[in-house]
Amino acid sequence: MFLAKVFVTLKPTVNDPQGLTVLGALKTLGFESVASVRLGKYLEVQVNESERSQAEAQVSEMCRKLLANPVIEEFSYQLEELASV
Amino acid sequence: MFLAKVFVTLKPTVNDPQGLTVLGALKTLGFESVASVRLGKYLEVQVNESERSQAEAQVSEMCRKLLANPVIEEFSYQLEELASV
Numbered sequence: 001m002f003l004a005k006v007f008v009t010l011k012p013t014v015n016d017p018q019g020l021t022v023l024g025a026l027k028t029l030g031f032e033s034v035a036s037v038r039l040g041k042y043l044e045v046q047v048n049e050s051e052r053s054q055a056e057a058q059v060s061e062m063c064r065k066l067l068a069n070p071v072i073e074e075f076s077y078q079l080e081e082l083a084s085v
Numbered sequence: 086m087f088l089a090k091v092f093v094t095l096k097p098t099v100n101d102p103q104g105l106t107v108l109g110a111l112k113t114l115g116f117e118s119v120a121s122v123r124l125g126k127y128l129e130v131q132v133n134e135s136e137r138s139q140a141e142a143q144v145s146e147m148c149r150k151l152l153a154n155p156v157i158e159e160f161s162y163q164l165e166e167l168a169s170v
Contacts, residue, residue: 035131042127
């Protein structure tokens with residue numbers, strides 16, 4: 001059993017209106033030192049595979065097929081082995 | 086200048102319908118080995134402070150005041166120093 005921590009972020013060149021809104025809200029709250037905010041997704045996916053290489057292949061394919069939009073987003077992930085029950 | 090990588094996740098006891106939807110979609114796509122999916126937010130916040138302790142205090146306060154809903158969510162963050170321009 002593996003736990004994949006998946007990060008999906010907008011490519012640096014893509015506009016992030018949601019991030020700009022959060023930036024504005026933080027400024028309004030008095031956080032003057034905030035320079036920029038980018039918003040992304042964070043997923044924790046448990047994969048029931050015994051081999052790390054298989055789990056990694058699965059997670060990478062999930063990201064490409066469903067979790068990230070390759071036109072505007074990029075992804076990365078960390079894989080942790082969970083103690084089997 | 087510091088870059089804070091902020092992770093906001095639902096508390097383990099809170100229902101995650103969005104995660105269940107993604108789980109269903111992954112199963113439909115043929116990823117039979119996926120056991121669970123939890124969805125959260127990932128934010129990259131640049132803070133214009135020279136001291137790490139000040140940057141950390143700011144980020145922690147941001148999370149408590151705006152970025153996470155303390156009733157149902159928990160947060161963590163990593164702080165990286167950026168080369169000053």
